[in-house]
Structure formats: structure tokens, C-alpha cells
Amino acid sequence: MKSVKIIFLILLSAVGFSCSKSLVIENVNYAQHVESVVAPNQEGIVDDQRNNIRFSMLPLLEKEYGENSTDLPEFVRILRNSEGYYFITAEDFKYVYIFEPKRGELKLTKSILLAENGLEKPALNWRAPYIEVVSFNSDAPTYLDENGVIKK
Amino acid sequence: MKKLLYIIVPVLLMLPMAQISAQNSDFEIVKDFNSKTELLSHKIQNAITTTQIQGIEAELDSVEHKYADHQEIINHAIYPTTFIDKIESLRTNLISNEHRLYLIENQREQLFDLSNQVMAQRAEINRMYSQVDSLNREIELSQASEARLSQLVQNYRNRVEQRDRLLFGMIDSLLFTHQKLQATMSTEQSMETYMITDDSNPLAMIHQIIEQNIEATHANNAMLLVNDNLRMRSLQIQFERTWDRIKVDFTNVYSNDNVDWGAQIDSALKQWRMIASKKMWDSVDQYLAQNEIDLGAFDNRTSFYQAMDSFISEGYEISKDEFLVSDSFQEFVEFEEFWNETFKTKWIPKTPEGVLLSEEQISTIDAALTDWEETARPIHPMLAAIIALAIVSLTGFILVMAKARQAR
Numbered sequence: 343m344k345s346v347k348i349i350f351l352i353l354l355s356a357v358g359f360s361c362s363k364s365l366v367i368e369n370v371n372y373a374q375h376v377e378s379v380v381a382p383n384q385e386g387i388v389d390d391q392r393n394n395i396r397f398s399m400l401p402l403l404e405k406e407y408g409e410n411s412t413d414l415p416e417f418v419r420i421l422r423n424s425e426g427y428y429f430i431t432a433e434d435f436k437y438v439y440i441f442e443p444k445r446g447e448l449k450l451t452k453s454i455l456l457a458e459n460g461l462e463k464p465a466l467n468w469r470a471p472y473i474e475v476v477s478f479n480s481d482a483p484t485y486l487d488e489n490g491v492i493k494k
Numbered sequence: 495m496k497k498l499l500y501i502i503v504p505v506l507l508m509l510p511m512a513q514i515s516a517q518n519s520d521f522e523i524v525k526d527f528n529s530k531t532e533l534l535s536h537k538i539q540n541a542i543t544t545t546q547i548q549g550i551e552a553e554l555d556s557v558e559h560k561y562a563d564h565q566e567i568i569n570h571a572i573y574p575t576t577f578i579d580k581i582e583s584l585r586t587n588l589i590s591n592e593h594r595l596y597l598i599e600n601q602r603e604q605l606f607d608l609s610n611q612v613m614a615q616r617a618e619i620n621r622m623y624s625q626v627d628s629l630n631r632e633i634e635l636s637q638a639s640e641a642r643l644s645q646l647v648q649n650y651r652n653r654v655e656q657r658d659r660l661l662f663g664m665i666d667s668l669l670f671t672h673q674k675l676q677a678t679m680s681t682e683q684s685m686e687t688y689m690i691t692d693d694s695n696p697l698a699m700i701h702q703i704i705e706q707n708i709e710a711t712h713a714n715n716a717m718l719l720v721n722d723n724l725r726m727r728s729l730q731i732q733f734e735r736t737w738d739r740i741k742v743d744f745t746n747v748y749s750n751d752n753v754d755w756g757a758q759i760d761s762a763l764k765q766w767r768m769i770a771s772k773k774m775w776d777s778v779d780q781y782l783a784q785n786e787i788d789l790g791a792f793d794n795r796t797s798f799y800q801a802m803d804s805f806i807s808e809g810y811e812i813s814k815d816e817f818l819v820s821d822s823f824q825e826f827v828e829f830e831e832f833w834n835e836t837f838k839t840k841w842i843p844k845t846p847e848g849v850l851l852s853e854e855q856i857s858t859i860d861a862a863l864t865d866w867e868e869t870a871r872p873i874h875p876m877l878a879a880i881i882a883l884a885i886v887s888l889t890g891f892i893l894v895m896a897k898a899r900q901a902r
Contacts, residue, residue: 375570377521419521465519476518483518 372426377466379417388418395420395428397448405453406435421466421473427451427488429473434460438475440488452490456480520564524571527561531580538587544599547592554584613699615664622657623706629653651722657710658729661703665729665736668696697744697755704733704762711769723770723777724844730770731846734763778850781836787829795848799855805829806862813870823870830863 378390386399399418403411415432422428428441428448437455441448456464462478472485472492485492534554541547558581561568565577572580629650633643711726718726737759745756775793782789789801809829812822841850851859 375520376524376567377519379521463519465521467518467520 370426371424372422373424373468373470374420374422375468377419377421377468379419381417382414384414386412386414388420390420393420393422402430402439405439405450406437419464419466421468423468423473423488424471425488429466429475429486431456431461431464431466431475433462433464435464436460438464438466438473438486440486440490442488451488454484454486454491456484520567520571523561523564524568527557527564527568527577528572530557531584534584535587538584538591541591541595544592544595547588547595551588551592554581554588557581611667615660615667619657619660619664619703619706622653622660623710626650626653626657626710651718654710654718654722655725658725661707661729662732664703665732668700668736668740695755697759698753700737701755701759701762704759704766707733708762708766708769711766711773718777720774720777720781720841721844723774724841724850727770727774727849728845730763730766731849734767737763778841782832785828785832787832795851795855799851799859802859803862806859806866810862810866810869813866816870816872823872826863826866826870830867833859833863 374393378393380388380390382388382399386403387396388399389396399414403413407413415434418430418432420428420430426443428443429438430441431438436457436459437453439450440452440454442451443449456475457477457479459479464475464477467474467476467483469485472487475484475486534550534557537550537553538547541550561577568577629646633646633650707726707730711730741756741759772793775798778798779789779792787805789798789805792798792801806829809822809825813826816822837850838856842856847853
């Protein structure tokens with residue numbers, strides 16, 4: 343009788359284990375082929391309706407310019423790579439910020455310093471599998487992935 | 495000055511670099527492509543000559559060539575449209591607009607031709623009017639012999655006829671040009687509105703010609719015969735029918751903000767119609783009076799038909815009461831001669847159908863005349879003599895027979 347109970351429990355747990363195993367779709371490409379150039383509103387909210395992402399610029403401004411900065415850029419440039427990381431920068435920013443999307447948040451993974459005096463007319467291009475950063479500061483573009491600058 | 499050059503030259507040299515650098519942004523490429531195609535679309539819509547369209551076509555080719563290497567990125571950015579769809583759509587619009595403009599330019603050339611034709615004909619018609627006027631004055635002043643006067647009258651009538659022939663020709667060319675214009679238009683297209691000065695505006699010329707005809711018809715004196723008045727009435731009818739056909743297109747094409755030519759021509763045509771009609775019926779009345787056919791009063795087709803119908807009915811009733819003699823037969827003969835020799839043979843062919851009488855009315859009069867003839871035709875004298883002789887012989891025979899019976 344005891345052995346029957348043990349077998350029953352083993353079967354039950356096997357069934358339970360097989361049901362709880364989640365489905366995973368692999369090799370998803372999140373890459374956005376053309377950057378979004380979005381004007382933040384007065385509250386610093388960036389709303390990219392084409393790519394369905396909405397967030398506040400204020401933490402990023404604080405990171406870029408220091409505390410209590412309200413110096414909003416005219417446009418924010420956003421591009422997502424195939425891994426799903428967001429690359430964000432703007433005119434006069436020194437950095438390109440790399441964010442990992444989490445549930446209800448964007449988590450900063452890297453800040454790439456590209457111009458001490460601020461980027462002049464920066465642009466983000468998707469050059470699979472990298473993000474290309476161009477600006478008037480440099481004739482040569484810089485290539486990034488979610489880990490940082492790529493040497494090519 | 496040198497300092498200024500030192501500043502300007504580097505700036506100018508830097509501009510292409512800036513352009514190149516800006517072109518490195520995919521976003522800018524897409525933005526430029528969108529703005530250029532939008533501008534081209536706007537230019538295509540607003541082009542007014544085929545030359546402009548040809549220029550735009552070259553621009554479109556250049557845009558297509560310039561952005562062809564970026565079409566993958568553009569396709570992503572403008573999804574669900576594609577680079578090729580957008581270029582092809584522009585090219586389709588361009589070709590369609592080019593075709594439309596070609597038709598308009600063709601129309602414009604034809605309209606200029608028409609203006610020139612009308613102007614040339616107007617000059618000739620004016621020359622005729624002045625000849626007719628001077629002949630008219632000469633006739634009025636003439637104290638010369640009857641033969642000379644007769645010659646002048648004949649010349650006058652010839653000139654009036656020539657003038658009318660010119661007007662008929664002008665109406666034909668108006669109609670012909672209008673038909674050519676319509677042939678160049680597809681059903682969904684309307685003619686281009688064409689602003690034109692009064693000097694060369696065919697509508698102004700048409701109006702002037704009508705006014706001249708009103709004046710000329712008014713001035714017609716007794717020298718003109720029924721045939722002349724019938725021809726002038728036919729001219730007026732043909733003019734009116736032509737105008738009805740060309741009115742909408744011509745008033746659309748030769749628009750003029752200051753003058754409502756359509757209404758003015760309508761009003762003038764109405765006046766011309768009234769005068770030409772009155773002159774025609776007056777001359778018919780005059781002709782009948784001269785030929786001692788008394789139909790009574792009439793001044794339009796209905797009253798003319800009623801007058802003839804009454805005349806024939808009365809003659810028929812009188813003829814019915816006559817037996818051996820038939821005075822009304824002479825009246826019948828005169829009327830029948832007018833009806834067949836003049837009215838049906840000379841007048842009807844010279845006027846548009848239904849102006850003098852309708853086909854149905856003519857048939858009714860024909861039938862009534864046949865009845866009248868049967869009733870009015872008197873008995874032949876020889877037949878009357880034979881009947882009288884037969885009656886006398888019969889009477890004599892009866893009397894002889896009666897006497898013979900008494901003798902027995």
C-alpha cells in the first residue's frame with residue numbers, strides 16, 4: 343500500500359512538472375530598423391507611438407546633466423537592437439545610454455561616453471547586428487551592442 | 495572684404511560635408527525621401543504645363559536614383575507602403591496629369607484657333623453689314639429710274655443673302671470647333687476654364703453678331719421677300735440650336751468674372767427670335783394678301799395652321815351648297831396653287847422642320863384640300879347639257895305618251 347502511494351505521488355509530481363514547464367520562443371529579433379526621433383513633452387515624457395514605448399526622460403536628464411536638471415532636449419533618439427536593448431541619446435548628450443527592458447521599467451546597463459562636449463547632431467542607425475552612432479563630432483561612426491563599443 | 499571671404503569660403507566648403515554627415519542618418523534619409531516625394535506629389539498636382547511635368551519627371555527620376563540604395567531602410571520606415579510603390583504611384587499620377595495637361599494644351603490651341611476664326615469671320619460679316627447698310631441708304635435716297643432702283647434692290651437682296659451665308663458658315667465652324675474640343679475630352683474631364691479678354695472672347699463676338707442681326711432684322715424693309723425672311727428666320731433658328739449645344743462648354747471655357755455672357759446671349763437670342771419670327775409671319779401674310787388669299791390674322795405656326803384650316807373648311811362648306819355652278823372652285827384653285835407650288839415647294843424646304851407647319855399639320859391640310867376639291871369641282875358643261883337634254887327628252891316622251899293614251 344505504501345509503495346502504491348509512492349508511485350502515485352511520483353506520477354502526480356511528474357504530471358505537475360510537465361504542466362509548469364513554460365514555452366520559450368527563441369531567436370526573437372527585436373531590432374528596430376530606423377531610429378525613433380521623438381520630442382518629449384513639457385513633463386519630460388517621451389511617447390513613441392510607432393514603436394509603442396512611453397517613458398519619462400527625467401531620470402536620464404539627471405544622469406546626463408546632474409540633479410534637478412530640467413534641460414529637455416528638443417528630440418530624443420531611440421533605437422532598439424535585435425536583443426531588445428534600447429539605445430537612447432539626444433543632441434548635446436555626452437553619452438549613448440543602453441537600457442534593458444524589464445517589467446514596467448528600463449534598466450540602465452551601460453552609458454557610453456562619446457563626446458565630452460556633447461554630441462552634435464547624433465543619429466542611431468541599425469547596422470545588424472550593431473547600432474551605429476553617427477554625429478558631427480566624428481567622421482567615423484561608432485558601433486555599439488548591448489555590451490558597449492565594438493571595435494571594427 | 496578679405497576677412498569676409500575667409501569666413502564665407504570655409505563655411506561654404508563645410509556645407510557639403512554637413513550634408514554628407516546628415517545623410518548618414520537613416521532617419522534623415524527617410525525624412526528627406528518622404529519630404530521629397532511629398533513635394534513631388536504636390537508639384538504634380540499643381541503643374542499647369544506639360545513642360546513643368548517633364549521637369550518633375552526628371553526630378554522623380556533623380557529621387558528614385560538617389561534613394562534606390564536606401565530602399566530597404568525606407569521600406570521599413572514607410573511600411574506598409576514600399577519605396578517602389580511610392581515611386582510608381584508618383585509616376586502614375588505624373589503620367590495621368592501629363593495626359594490631362596496635354597489635352598488642355600491641345601484645347602487651348604484649338605480655342606485660339608476658334609478665336610482667330612471668329613475674329614476673321616466677324617470682320618467679313620461686318621464688311622457685309624456695312625455694304626447692306628449703304629445699299630439700303632442708296633435705295634432710300636435714289637431718285638433714279640425704276641430700272642436703276644430695281645437693280646439696287648436686287649443688289650441689296652444679294653448682299654443680305656451673302657451676309658447670311660457667312661453667318662451660316664460661322665455657326666458651322668463654331669459647332670465644328672466645339673465637336674473637336676469635345677472629342678479631346680474624356681467623359682470625366684471638363685474643359686479648362688480659360689480667361690480671355692473681351693476683345694477676342696468668342697462669347698462677346700457671338701453676342702455682338704446677335705445684336706447686329708437684331709438690328710438688321712429690325713431694319714428689314716419691304717424690299718425683302720418671303721424667301722429672304724424665311725432664310726433669316728432659319729439662320730436665327732440654326733444659331734439658337736448651335737448655341738444650345740455649345741453654351742455650357744463655351745461659357746465654362748470663356749469665363750469672365752465681369753460679364754454673364756451666357757445670360758446676355760440667351761436674352762439677345764430671345765429678342766432676335768421674336769423679331770425674326772414676326773418678320774417672317776408678316777411677310778407670309780403680305781404675300782398672301784398680294785395673291786388675294788385671305789386667311790385672316792396669324793402670327794405663329796398655330797394661328798397660321800388654324801387660319802388655313804378655317805379657310806379650307808369655309809370653302810368646303812360653301813362648295814357643298816353649290817351644285818351646277820361653283821364659284822368657290824376658283825378660290826380652291828388659287829389656294830391649291832399657293833399650297834403646292836409655293837408653300838410646299840419653295841418655303842418648306844428653306845426652313846427647318848416645324849417652323850412654318852409640322853409634318854402632321856401639312857398632312858392634315860393635304861387631306862382637307864382633297865376633300866374640298868372633290869366638293870368644289872364643278873360638273874362639266876357637256877355633262878350638264880347631256881343631263882338637261884335627257885331630262886327634256888324624258889319629259890317630252892312622258893307628255894307624248896300621256897297624249898297618246900288620252901287619244902285612245
